[in-house]
Amino acid sequence: MEKGDSLLEVMLATRGCKSIDLATLRGSTRTRRDLLDLKQKTLGKCVLVGSLAEIDVVSPSVEEYRLGKEKIDLELVREMNRQGEFIWLESGSLEEGKKFLEMAKNAVYNF
Helix, strand or coil: CCCCCCHHHHHHHCCCCCEEEHHHHCCCCCCHHHHHHHHHHHCCCCEEEECCCCCCCCCCCHHHHHHHHHCCCHHHHHHHCCCCCEEECCCCCHHHHHHHHHHHHHCCCCC
């Protein structure tokens, strides 16, 4: 690893890297734009695995975590799963799970 290389650059340069856990980006900002940029960088290279709910969360408080979940929408899920290569994992209440499941079902593009 060269000085100045980001963790993401090192992972993408690692021979045989098949997946990247989004949890490794906790030290980075986790905005919608960051996730979509990451998706673009990894297209055709590896699978992204993890939660979209932690977008913009800067502290581990439950209130801010829940606010992060509000930012997940159908278009983000569609973009993250563009060309496949995304395994979406979330935690939360049964109601939130149903909402996320419905969003996942609707995220499939009709070609």
